[in-house]
Amino acid sequence: AGDTRSIEMKAYIGPKRLENLELLSENWTYAIDYGIFGFFSRVLLFLLKIFYHGFNNWGLAILLLTFTIKLIFYPLTQKAFVSGRKMQLLQPQLSEIKEKYKDNSTLQAQETMKLFQKHGTTPLGGCLPTMIQIPVWFALYNVMLYSVELYDSSFLYLKDLTSVDPYGFLPILYTLLMVFQMRMTPMSSSAGGADNEMQQQMKQMMKIMPFLFGIFMFTFPSGLVLYFSLNIFLTAVQQWIIRVQFSEIELAKSTAE
Numbered sequence: 001a002g003d004t005r006s007i008e009m010k011a012y013i014g015p016k017r018l019e020n021l022e023l024l025s026e027n028w029t030y031a032i033d034y035g036i037f038g039f040f041s042r043v044l045l046f047l048l049k050i051f052y053h054g055f056n057n058w059g060l061a062i063l064l065l066t067f068t069i070k071l072i073f074y075p076l077t078q079k080a081f082v083s084g085r086k087m088q089l090l091q092p093q094l095s096e097i098k099e100k101y102k103d104n105s106t107l108q109a110q111e112t113m114k115l116f117q118k119h120g121t122t123p124l125g126g127c128l129p130t131m132i133q134i135p136v137w138f139a140l141y142n143v144m145l146y147s148v149e150l151y152d153s154s155f156l157y158l159k160d161l162t163s164v165d166p167y168g169f170l171p172i173l174y175t176l177l178m179v180f181q182m183r184m185t186p187m188s189s190s191a192g193g194a195d196n197e198m199q200q201q202m203k204q205m206m207k208i209m210p211f212l213f214g215i216f217m218f219t220f221p222s223g224l225v226l227y228f229s230l231n232i233f234l235t236a237v238q239q240w241i242i243r244v245q246f247s248e249i250e251l252a253k254s255t256a257e
Contacts (some may be wrong), residue, residue, distance in 0.1 A: 015148040032146055047148055050151075051069075059155020062223050066230045070238075073133060077235065081242045086121040142151070144221035153223075161223030164242035166217060170225040175214030177229060181236040184207055 005020060006251035012024060021028040028235050035175060047068065051061035070077075101108035144150060153161045157169075217225045 034142045037135045037139040040135050041142045044140055058150050058153035062226050064229050070234045080229050083121045144224045158222050162221045165222040171217035174217050174229045175210050177232045178210035
């Protein structure tokens with residue numbers, strides 16, 4: 001009783017900018033929680049800051065970041081598109097294998113794998129590049145939500161890139177671009193009742209998917225929707241380039257027995 005005890009502690013009151021927190025301690029930077037993909041978020045924010053210092057506009061910085069990421073993932077996306085085109089052309093041969101070995105699932109699987117190995121493709125070839133980019137999408141989403149640098153940043157008619165688009169223009173644009181992009185990748189048809197029914201179900205899902213994603217875009221930060229919109233536009237352009245480079249005839253030759 002009657003004793004006094006002194007406790008010293010640091011306190012910070014101000015915007016949670018990484019450069020400000022780093023001056024206090026490296027551990028203080030974790031006050032900004034970017035989630036499980038925090039490393040990617042910090043890398044993306046670093047790149048955004050570089051572009052921002054060059055053009056003094058966060059909207060342009062996001063556009064330049066989109067171009068940069070697209071260039072990095074270009075080889076993977078190219079392989080995915082080529083693999084998807086090959087899978088379309090291999091559908092008649094796959095149907096023949098299913099019909100020929102319909103009573104022997106083991107032999108059917110072996111012959112199918114041989115066909116894939118022969119032509120250097122796989123059903124997962126078109127999905128893997130997209131799966132790899134998912135951490136980047138989540139990381140950029142967290143950057144838009146938790147980076148104070150982007151608060152109240154304007155671009156064209158947008159007053160705050162960290163808030164939703166007040167007029168819904170970008171979500172609608174994204175939906176239209178997604179519809180256009182999906183029409184450039186028609187699903188292949190195959191023989192067989194069960195397979196054909198599955199194909200029809202997949203086609204229906206592909207028709208609905210752009211509108212489902214469009215609804216989600218109305219709830220996302222406008223800066224993120226800006227990224228998605230330019231990204232899907234560049235994807236469509238890349239897809240068109242690949243269609244020109246790898247024509248139907250060349251792919252037919254590569255998949256011919």
